Amino acid sequence: MSSGQTAEQPVESLRDLALEEAALDLLAARVAAAKKDVRARTQRALDAAAARDGVERIAAVLPSGEQVATISLRKGETGPVVVDEEALAQWVRRTWPGQEWTETRIVRTVRPWKLAELVGEMEAAGAPKVADHSTGEVLTVPGVVWKPTRARTHALTWRKGGKDATAEAWRTGALAGQLAAITAGGTE
Template sequence: MTAAEQNVESLRDLAVEAAALKLLAERVATSRKDVQARTQRALDAAAERDGVERVAATLPGGETVATISLRKGETGPVVVDEDAFARWVRTTFPDEQWTETAIVRRVRPWKAVELLAEMAAAGAARVVVAEQVDETTGEVVVEAVVHDVPGVVIKPTRARTHAVTWRKGGKDATAEAWRTGALAGQLAALTAGEEEAAA
């Protein structure tokens, strides 16, 4: 066999490996998305039912290789009606240039961040406008006022998720369990035919 023929054979081997790895990557991505969703639902249910927020990942042989932990979501103020929010800012702070007019009025981004942070701290779509004092006389000209802010609601801003924390040697042990077939049941979808994988 000539060197050129060896190179062709090598290229053929690489082509098969590339095709196989592409298929495996696609199936891993699909399986991973599916198991993440199922794990999240199970963790959410366990947390609500029993207060469980983490679970050990244990191989069939009994070795714990990782911990799956629930990460709580976040709730905060979200502008749902930019126009209503901008009109409120303009009306409430008429002497400030915190809004800009284009086709619609919008709150300048830096001021929106500041106001939303105040609402996040309050846990409500509410802003306290401080009292105004006459600098000459020291007299209170305008009392402090609490405003319910239109166009903003408090709602989840980041969904609950979970994270995998590997134990020392856990990755190697998992790889070995995969190599020896100990995880064949858990990873069957990766080698199943399309009809089996879709079922």
């Protein structure tokens, strides 16, 4: 071969590429749906196990007995959530009338910087309460409730070599029972 020539590369079949893309699109959609379903079921089971036995993590173990990953419970968070901005703004105005921490539009609102400051103080207090810094009095804040701000969830942590071992178990059919729903027939 001369220096001006290049080795001819085999041309991929456009039909083969189209079929591969269609198959992978279907597989990706089914995997996404199956993952969403199993995450919800795992979360319910972890929550129940945590309430019943204090379990906060579980090992993912292949049929061969090899541990490939760990699933750990992540606790949710709670905090102050403003549910009635108008009630909060009116309260701030009545409580600190000499301050310009509110502004009047069609309804009175708390300026964003002051709201962030008040929410931070409530988070530190662990309740919808703030201290009046001039009197030291602890005040209950209307229009704010304490509720979950981030859902309880869980995380999967792979062990070294766990992904390869899981891929091999999938390739050899050892996970056929766990992955049957992905390849089962279905309607669109």
